Amino acid sequence: MEWTREQRYRPYDQHSALELLKLQRQADNSPEQLKYHIRPTSGLLNDPNGFSYFNKEWHVFYQSFPFGATHGLKSWMHMTSPDLVHWRSHGLALAPDTEYDSHGAYSGSARVVNGRLCLMYTGNHRDDDWVRTPYQLGAWMDHNYQVTKFDQPLFVNPSTITEHFRDPQLLEHDGRFYAIIGSQDAENKRGHIDLWESDQLEHGWHELGHVDLGQDDLGYMVECPNLITVDGRQVMIFCPQGLDPQVAPYDNIYPDMYLTAESFDYDHPAMINPDAHMQNLDDGFDVYATQAMNTADGKAYAISWVGLPDLEYPTDNQNWANCMSQVKELHYHDGQLYQNPVPAIRDLRQTDQAINIDGQVETINPEAGQQFELNLTLPADQTGTLHVAAKEDLSKSVAINFDTQAGKLTIDRGHTDQPTNLDYGTSRTVDLPAHQALNLDIFVDHSLIEVFINDGAKVMTLRYFNNQANQLLAFDHPVQATGTWWPLSDM
Amino acid sequence: MEWTREQRYRPYDQHSALELLKLQRQADNSPEQLKYHIRPTSGLLNDPNGFSYFNKEWHVFYQSFPFGATHGLKSWMHMTSPDLVHWRSHGLALAPDTEYDSHGAYSGSARVVNGRLCLMYTGNHRDDDWVRTPYQLGAWMDHNYQVTKFDQPLFVNPSTITEHFRDPQLLEHDGRFYAIIGSQDAENKRGHIDLWESDQLEHGWHELGHVDLGQDDLGYMVECPNLITVDGRQVMIFCPQGLDPQVAPYDNIYPDMYLTAESFDYDHPAMINPDAHMQNLDDGFDVYATQAMNTADGKAYAISWVGLPDLEYPTDNQNWANCMSQVKELHYHDGQLYQNPVPAIRDLRQTDQAINIDGQVETINPEAGQQFELNLTLPADQTGTLHVAAKEDLSKSVAINFDTQAGKLTIDRGHTDQPTNLDYGTSRTVDLPAHQALNLDIFVDHSLIEVFINDGAKVMTLRYFNNQANQLLAFDHPVQATGTWWPLSDM
Structure with missing residues (x-):
């Protein structure tokens, strides 16, 4: 209006x-x-x-x-x-x-x-x-x-x-x-x-x-x-x-x-x-x-x-x-x-799911939903995309593209149901140390994502607007990754 | 008004x-x-x-x-x-x-x-x-x-x-x-x-x-x-x-x-x-x-x-x-x-305090405040008063009077800062089995008390209005009692 x-x-x-x-x-x-x-x-x-x-x-x-x-x-x-x-x-x-x-x-x-x-x-x-x-x-x-x-x-x-x-x-x-x-x-x-x-x-x-x-x-x-x-x-x-x-x-x-x-x-x-x-x-x-x-x-x-x-x-x-x-x-x-x-944010964590993917599968959780924390470590010299709040066919998601070889992290919110403020671009990129492992502490809350990178050396915060039925949390292809996923309770 | x-x-x-x-x-x-x-x-x-x-x-x-x-x-x-x-x-x-x-x-x-x-x-x-x-x-x-x-x-x-x-x-x-x-x-x-x-x-x-x-x-x-x-x-x-x-x-x-x-x-x-x-x-x-x-x-x-x-x-x-x-x-x-x-009410419990009183002391917690759960077992053939949300000198409190000899429990809210609805009396009594131990699961929430008696055989619920600075939780004299006290978080 x-x-x-x-x-x-x-x-x-x-x-x-x-x-x-x-x-x-x-x-x-x-x-x-x-x-x-x-x-x-x-x-x-x-x-x-x-x-x-x-x-x-x-x-x-x-x-x-x-x-x-x-x-x-x-x-x-x-x-x-x-x-x-x-x-x-x-x-x-x-x-x-x-x-x-x-x-x-x-x-x-x-x-x-x-x-x-x-x-x-x-x-x-x-x-x-x-x-x-x-x-x-x-x-x-x-x-x-x-x-x-x-x-x-x-x-x-x-x-x-x-x-x-x-x-x-x-x-x-x-x-x-x-x-x-x-x-x-x-x-x-x-x-x-x-x-x-x-x-x-x-x-x-x-x-x-x-x-x-x-x-x-x-x-x-x-x-x-x-x-x-x-x-x-x-x-x-x-x-x-x-x-x-x-x-x-x-x-x-x-x-x-x-x-x-x-x-x-x-x-x-x-x-x-x-x-x-x-x-x-x-x-x-x-x-x-x-x-x-x-x-x-x-x-x-x-x-x-x-x-x-x-x-x-x-x-x-x-x-x-x-x-x-x-x-x-x-x-x-x-x-x-x-x-x-x-x-105290840890008090919101509910039952944890350990993640230990050794290049075999790409899905972390098919029903992760849009209210969770994901703490993820990706080894050096890997590239791939982590899809958050994703539709089953990956056509809609917030895409977190990582490259631990060159040392880059890009978040792309362009492929969500309601891409937002396109005049200022659909992606943001940060430079990271090349050839090093990457730690991400990711918080998702229905229309907000906060990504804490390498113990908070960088933070990337964004609103996103994806159908709440998009529940999939998955990589685009099998990668190596360790970490933990927790659904979070309301505050 | x-x-x-x-x-x-x-x-x-x-x-x-x-x-x-x-x-x-x-x-x-x-x-x-x-x-x-x-x-x-x-x-x-x-x-x-x-x-x-x-x-x-x-x-x-x-x-x-x-x-x-x-x-x-x-x-x-x-x-x-x-x-x-x-x-x-x-x-x-x-x-x-x-x-x-x-x-x-x-x-x-x-x-x-x-x-x-x-x-x-x-x-x-x-x-x-x-x-x-x-x-x-x-x-x-x-x-x-x-x-x-x-x-x-x-x-x-x-x-x-x-x-x-x-x-x-x-x-x-x-x-x-x-x-x-x-x-x-x-x-x-x-x-x-x-x-x-x-x-x-x-x-x-x-x-x-x-x-x-x-x-x-x-x-x-x-x-x-x-x-x-x-x-x-x-x-x-x-x-x-x-x-x-x-x-x-x-x-x-x-x-x-x-x-x-x-x-x-x-x-x-x-x-x-x-x-x-x-x-x-x-x-x-x-x-x-x-x-x-x-x-x-x-x-x-x-x-x-x-x-x-x-x-x-x-x-x-x-x-x-x-x-x-x-x-x-x-x-x-x-x-x-x-x-x-x-x-799920247990999810509100914070650090517990074990209660194991053997006729030595009367105070459970001098700073219990008015947001807690107290689960208490009183042995048979004891009489006394548990003061909840009490002033230090016990002049103000909600008084829970127990008599596990005769088998009676009385809650008196008459000695609170703002006694309420006096036309309908200041106390309520329930009859219990005589000569038997009594279990009370008591929930306090600032101006509300719910007492679950003997695994819910009776429930006594009341509003009370006492100064929030009245933090004492104590018996009127040393008694025998076991149980646990938990401060509760907000919902």
């Missing part, structure tokens, strides 16, 4: 409860619905927000437009988990109900401050001429999940930015509060990350300046910046829209990149001794707006929106769209990030 | 989506909220409906008024499960949106017929003078959860019943369809169960007459009748409102009873060689409207509304009310029903 601006921005109290109940049931009943990933209760989900640990549970919020598969009037929906795997819904946490977030409670972060969770986010206000003013806003959430917004924006916008000024990450360093904010420069219309400082949190903010990433080009606008520490390394994760692919190659409409550095200078905002080049956080089709966080004991976790701005997906016709990735534990060594599932 | 009739019967499309989102969050965030039992997404839950196995999953629906803790305009909400323990929501399945169910899609049953699930339920219509006409209605649900209501009621009401004519259970016997329906006689205003028959299901229904239960008194109205087979025995479960407690003693405002018989005569509606007396299905405070079903392989399961008509509960102030019991597997031997948890 085509949405008018008026339809997209209708206040939540002007939609009917019956409409919402029907949308919720439609999302519940979708054959493509995720069963062990966070998905919208109804309508559209985008960025993860406020990923944090507070009051003995994990919290994550998501950007939501509950009334359809379009980027309409946004709010924060709230989920909690005891283990980063089993999430339960706590519903609408931040509604667009003040002057400052009248046109959307947009993305932001959360941080525990003095026993409460401080939410810091961007509110959008539009005037009668539809001119947008972004405000950086705050709210407290207490132990009873009660949210109280600050009365006023945290600070007055500088004149040096355009309307693209968003997604604050609240940080603490040496007893002071900081925020990094995605921005677009008013003068040259180029993207940068802005650093702000306050010693009071609710007041007293002032700008410290652009963060020097040692990069000339950050595209025309940066959003969703996150600064975290991973095994002692400073890591900036961010989305530089309009980045020149010559700077760092990417295949998706917008990239989700990371850059690491030895340290971060809060006084003269800069990544110190950074990597020469930024890198893709995910080599699949659909990861964006990743939000990362550090725990008190120094661990680092990330969760991603699986979906991209300005694109359409087949479930749009069912009035819901997008999902979250599973939570990924981050490590840094050998000059790069490693991303892996968290331990 | 006081509800006007107009507020209670406002159409769902005249409530706002924002109101519903707020109610859903309020229910999500309640400290008393159930974590491994079915509970309302928002508002009020009452009778289980349409309990069935269809398309490789279990289904149960519940009576819902989504807009507050009152018996307003009712609909069916839908849940499914792979194992009778892990349930997920499928939202609004039957809305009150036709002439025949304009004032509520009330209770009913479900049965697989020719590859679809047939829902049979009572629709209420009220005219301008608020005079109620109950209609017995049908609907199909297909493999994609699409529900299509029949155009017309299944039959014209007989003149022999009042407006109390409800809760059809659809049965099949010898290739014909039958329905038992709870009724009130127009002439003498007494309750009975009516039997109807059709060979076409969608049409051709005619009345066979009152079911002879061998009982003179079924109160002034019967609702929620269920006829099932349990280990070869015919069992009628039903709610005879206004039953004379001399006929069968009960302590609650309305009873949920069962009566068994050798066989059931469909031609001349009667329980053949029935028990002399009906018995309470549950000896606790809050079980009502139990719905039972048989599987194709002859097993029998039941699920109950935990809540009672015409009563108030403390979470009414939080705009939500009531929950379902866990599913109970039914058996029959030694002249009575036995009810026990289904095997």
Whole structure:
């Protein structure tokens, strides 16, 4: 359906409860619905927000437009988990109900401050001429999940930015509060990350300046910046829209990149001794707006929106769209990030099936279905294709093409029932060490595949849309492979 | 809050989506909220409906008024499960949106017929003078959860019943369809169960007459009748409102009873060689409207509304009310029903703590919390009190008083933070064999306790409302006891 601006921005109290109940049931009943990933209760989900640990549970919020598969009037929906795997819904946490977030409670972060969770986010206000003013806003959430917004924006916008000024990450360093904010420069219309400082949190903010990433080009606008520490390394994760692919190659409409550095200078905002080049956080089709966080004991976790701005997906016709990735534990060594599932994901595993194929057969499981984990090791110097969610004759599947001789892995989602976003290609390829064994930890959840490659050295995430009756998991020809297949329970 | 009739019967499309989102969050965030039992997404839950196995999953629906803790305009909400323990929501399945169910899609049953699930339920219509006409209605649900209501009621009401004519259970016997329906006689205003028959299901229904239960008194109205087979025995479960407690003693405002018989005569509606007396299905405070079903392989399961008509509960102030019991597997031997948890409930168990107390200590666990299972064996000839969800000084708790000498078990919920429905007493007692060991399988879920006694010979179910910080699980004095305690995960 085509949405008018008026339809997209209708206040939540002007939609009917019956409409919402029907949308919720439609999302519940979708054959493509995720069963062990966070998905919208109804309508559209985008960025993860406020990923944090507070009051003995994990919290994550998501950007939501509950009334359809379009980027309409946004709010924060709230989920909690005891283990980063089993999430339960706590519903609408931040509604667009003040002057400052009248046109959307947009993305932001959360941080525990003095026993409460401080939410810091961007509110959008539009005037009668539809001119947008972004405000950086705050709210407290207490132990009873009660949210109280600050009365006023945290600070007055500088004149040096355009309307693209968003997604604050609240940080603490040496007893002071900081925020990094995605921005677009008013003068040259180029993207940068802005650093702000306050010693009071609710007041007293002032700008410290652009963060020097040692990069000339950050595209025309940066959003969703996150600064975290991973095994002692400073890591900036961010989305530089309009980045020149010559700077760092990417295949998706917008990239989700990371850059690491030895340290971060809060006084003269800069990544110190950074990597020469930024890198893709995910080599699949659909990861964006990743939000990362550090725990008190120094661990680092990330969760991603699986979906991209300005694109359409087949479930749009069912009035819901997008999902979250599973939570990924981050490590840094050998000059790069490693991303892996968290331990609790193993709690979803049901009876295992050992795989020990010695060039005899090609089928792993004729009825593997579309809700499972497959951990597979392929020896060096083999080529072939693993078909996931495949039709019996292999005419439809997600095809994972491996070549452990040359060192290449390609995922092709072009031969599914509803090929998606063809303008950006149907395959993604990563380079791997040649002549080496390859380990794949593959998670399938009805319309989502996450492939963790060689202990998380690479991750490839994608939505796919194949008939749920396509149950076959098989190679295209007999190969050598060992591993385990587990059906996974719902979260 | 006081509800006007107009507020209670406002159409769902005249409530706002924002109101519903707020109610859903309020229910999500309640400290008393159930974590491994079915509970309302928002508002009020009452009778289980349409309990069935269809398309490789279990289904149960519940009576819902989504807009507050009152018996307003009712609909069916839908849940499914792979194992009778892990349930997920499928939202609004039957809305009150036709002439025949304009004032509520009330209770009913479900049965697989020719590859679809047939829902049979009572629709209420009220005219301008608020005079109620109950209609017995049908609907199909297909493999994609699409529900299509029949155009017309299944039959014209007989003149022999009042407006109390409800809760059809659809049965099949010898290739014909039958329905038992709870009724009130127009002439003498007494309750009975009516039997109807059709060979076409969608049409051709005619009345066979009152079911002879061998009982003179079924109160002034019967609702929620269920006829099932349990280990070869015919069992009628039903709610005879206004039953004379001399006929069968009960302590609650309305009873949920069962009566068994050798066989059931469909031609001349009667329980053949029935028990002399009906018995309470549950000896606790809050079980009502139990719905039972048989599987194709002859097993029998039941699920109950935990809540009672015409009563108030403390979470009414939080705009939500009531929950379902866990599913109970039914058996029959030694002249009575036995009810026990289904095997999959064990999947919720986390690390176990063995209990082996030999008269030395009274505390089982100082931080047991309010989400656990406790399986406990108490030797013969002991008396004492087990305090559940107790404050450190034992001044607040649910007290389970046992006397394995005389053979008595009493549950007292009078010393909780919010004692509930005091008009009906604060304790319930069951008689047990004297001088014998006692086994208790106790399930606690924040505001619900289910106690299965001696392998399900008795069940005592209750809501309780104690501060969630009351974490102690202890005896009042050192006793002898063996068993196991498990924290349980969310479902």
